[in-house]
Amino acid sequence: MFTKFFWTIRALLYSPFFGKMGMPSYLGKPLFLMGIKRVFIGKKVRIFPHLRMETHQEGSIHIEDDVIISQNVHITSAGNLSIGKSSLILANVFITNIDHDYQTIGQHVVKQKYHVKDTAIxxxxxxxxxxxxxAGTVLGKQCVVGANAVVRGTFPDFCVIVGAPARIVKKYNPDTQKWEKWKE
Incomplete structure (x- = not known):
């Protein structure tokens, strides 16, 4: 509890540098922040230590109300990236809307152009x-993404997604009100 008090003070001190910082929110000691004038954080957002968040070019990041971001998370954007309200992001997660081109032989990948596709959770x-x-992933409402999944594509509301590459393994059935195995 005492630690979170200091994290709330940190959020207040950092808030002028963000596009928006809704309160009450708190921010654990970040690892790296870049371009945060284009980062918009809603109310009651809890960010744990070692966040790396960066925007490139004209990218933006929108984090809605009541989101929890655990430690060691990396979020990077050169387009539109949004995280919906009441979502939970566990530790060591990477979220992006950027792919690097790699077509030019002999040129460092970092010096090649970005391919940007909006990402939405x-x-x-x-x-x-x-x-x-x-990049380009769109998750519907109340999706569950399994540990170590590599997710790319569009996924409907109320599904469980696992694997590398990720695929749907369960969906919520409103008729039975149960999560059921998914058969393609």
């Missing part, structure tokens, strides 16, 4: 430990 999603949410 729906509301009330659960992103498991070590997952990678890649």
């Amino acid at each position: 729906g509301e009330n999603c659960y992103i498991g430990m070590g997952a990678a949410i890649m």
Whole structure:
């Protein structure tokens, strides 16, 4: 509790440097922040230590209300990246909307152009430990992403996504009100 008091003070001190910092929110000691004038954080957002968050070019990051971001998370954007309200992102997760071109032989990949595809995480999603949410991913409401999943593509509301590459293994059935195995 005492630690979170200091994290709240840190959020207040950092708030003028963000595009928006809703209160009450708290921010554990970040590892790296870049371009945060284009980062918009809602109310009651809890960010644990060692966050790396960066925007490039005209990219933006929108984190809605009541989101929890665990430690050692890396979020990078050169386009539109959004995280829906009440989502939980566990430790060691990577979220991006950037792919690097690699076509030019003999030129460092970092010096080649970006391929940007908007990325959106729906509301009330659960992103498991070590997952990678890649450029162009769109998760519907209340999706569950398994640990170490590599996610790319569009996924509907109420599904469980696992694997590398990620695929749907369960969906919520509103008729039976149960999570059921998914058969393609």
